[in-house]
Structure formats: structure tokens, C-alpha cells
Amino acid sequence: MGKLGKRLTAAREAFEGKENLSVDEAVALVKANANAKFDETVEISMNLGIDPRHADQMVRGTVTLPAGTGKTVRVAVFARGAKADEAKEAGADIVGAEDLMETIQGGKIEFDRCIATPDMMPIVGRLGKVLGPRNLMPNPKVGTVTMDVKEAVEAAKGGQVQFKAEKKGIVQAGIGKASFDADKLAENVRAFVDAVSKAKPSGAKGTYMKKVTLTSTMGPGVTVDVVDATGN
Known part of the structure; x- marks a missing residue:
């Protein structure tokens, strides 16, 4: 293994021996x-006491971060007619139907969020193998299959973050910029943790929120006191 750079070595030394900090201490x-040399993203990772392979233990949802994400979100919308016009007026970056499906099938995916009106789902459904693994598949549970296209687009552009538990029960997301x-940042952390807490599934047994970690794109991670993060 090669030598660590001076920056990363210094960061690791700064983090050494520090764990279960308050949200404010961890953010600082x-x-x-x-x-x-760029504005790093501050990321949160939450280890949950769930097994997402069971339907009654899946965790997913959305949260609008009070301070936004600091990221420009590109939004694609599957819609026709008046709803397509509504999407464009709301600021959607890409709007289409069969033409958009063909673009995506051709490997061109130039968006971070995908929204669809319900009547478009037979078309969108053909893209499951492409959009699903990228967590881009529209889903009514998180408000991305909807007739209220305007609200969905504005939410996506205004700091809304989607979250979904991975196979090992881990939820991760970017919650702002350094x-x-x-x-x-602390306000965003608490809002995200609160949303995941409220999304606790009926099948979760024992300790639900096991570990909360904060990190930056290029930095080490530090654990956050779960009690402080949840406000309990």
C-alpha cells in the first residue's frame, strides 16, 4: 500500500480516538x-437493525433538507400534453415519452431524478433494468409517480433527498456541502435522521438505529451519538 498523502494523514490524526460525538461536534x-481542492459533499451513513430482504423491513422515503443539498439536481419527467408543459414550466431538464424511453435505452442517462405521471408507467416499466439499479425508477411511495408534476419537480430541485436501505440495512445520502x-449542516443531519427514524418499518425488531456516521467525500468518518442525532 502506498503512503497516505499529508492531507489524509493529518485528517486521520484529527479523527483518531473520536467517536460518538454530538451532531455539532461531528459536523465541526x-x-x-x-x-x-473542491467543495466536498458531507455524507451520512446509517446502519439500521433491519433486513431489507423482507418487505416489512424495507426503509425508503424522502426528506426535504432545510438548507438544501448544495447540488444541482437534473430532473427528467415522463409526461404528455399539459403535464409535459407543466413539467417544463416547473424547471424539468428533460421531458418526454417514448422518445425519452429510447434515449435511456440507448444508454444516455443525463438526470439525477426521474418523475412520471401514472399513465406513463407502462412505458417507464420497460426501463426497470436500467433505472432500477441506479435508484432512478419512479415510485409512488416517494412521490415520483404523480399527477402533481409541478410539486414533484420543485421538490426535487429544492433540496429533497430520497433514501432507501441497501442490502445490509445501510442508508446513505449526501446532506450538504463542506x-x-x-x-x-447540523440542521440537515437532524432532519435526515428524523425522516429515517419516522420511516421505521413494522417488521423492525430490537435496536433500529445502530450507528450514524458522518464523513466528507475525501475524508475519514466519525460516528455520531445516536441519542443526540435523534433528539431523544
């Missing part, structure tokens, strides 16, 4: 050590 530590004020 991550921000102070996000020294890459350049954000510390109090804004």
Missing part, C-alpha cells in the same frame, strides 16, 4: 478536515 470535525455553515 468533518468541516475542518474537508480540505480537498462550505455550508456548520449550523446548516
Whole structure:
């Protein structure tokens, strides 16, 4: 293994021996050590006491972060007629029907969120193998299959984050940029944790929220005190 760079070595030393910090302490530590030449994303990872292979233990949902994500979200909408016009007026980046399906089938996926009106789902359904693995498949449970296209597009553009538990019961998301004020990042962390807490499935047994970790794109991670993060 090659030598660690000076920046990463210094960051690891700063994090050494620190764990289960309060949200404010964890945010301050991550921000102070996000020294890459670009504005790093602050990311949260939550280990949950669930087995997502069981339908009654799946965790998924959306949350609108109070301070936004700091990321420009590109939105594609499957719609026709008046709803297509509504999507364009709301700021959708790509709007289409069969033509959009063919573009995606051709391997061109230039969007971060996909929304569809219900009547478009027979077309969108053909893209399951392409959009599904990328977590881009429209789903009524998270508000991306809807007739209210305007609200869905504006939510996606306004800091809404989708979350879904991975196979090992881990939920991950970007919750802001290292350049954000510390109090804004802390506010986003608490909002995200609260949303995941409220999404606790009926089949979850024992400890639901096992571990919460904060990191930046290029930095080490630090665990956050679960009690402080949940406000309990």
C-alpha cells in the first residue's frame, strides 16, 4: 500500500480516538478536515437493525433538507400534453415519452431524478433494468409517480433527498456541502435522521438505529451519538 498523502494523514490524526460525538461536534470535525481542492459533499451513513430482504423491513422515503443539498439536481419527467408543459414550466431538464424511453435505452442517462405521471408507467416499466439499479425508477411511495408534476419537480430541485436501505440495512445520502455553515449542516443531519427514524418499518425488531456516521467525500468518518442525532 502506498503512503497516505499529508492531507489524509493529518485528517486521520484529527479523527483518531473520536467517536460518538454530538451532531455539532461531528459536523465541526468533518468541516475542518474537508480540505480537498473542491467543495466536498458531507455524507451520512446509517446502519439500521433491519433486513431489507423482507418487505416489512424495507426503509425508503424522502426528506426535504432545510438548507438544501448544495447540488444541482437534473430532473427528467415522463409526461404528455399539459403535464409535459407543466413539467417544463416547473424547471424539468428533460421531458418526454417514448422518445425519452429510447434515449435511456440507448444508454444516455443525463438526470439525477426521474418523475412520471401514472399513465406513463407502462412505458417507464420497460426501463426497470436500467433505472432500477441506479435508484432512478419512479415510485409512488416517494412521490415520483404523480399527477402533481409541478410539486414533484420543485421538490426535487429544492433540496429533497430520497433514501432507501441497501442490502445490509445501510442508508446513505449526501446532506450538504463542506462550505455550508456548520449550523446548516447540523440542521440537515437532524432532519435526515428524523425522516429515517419516522420511516421505521413494522417488521423492525430490537435496536433500529445502530450507528450514524458522518464523513466528507475525501475524508475519514466519525460516528455520531445516536441519542443526540435523534433528539431523544
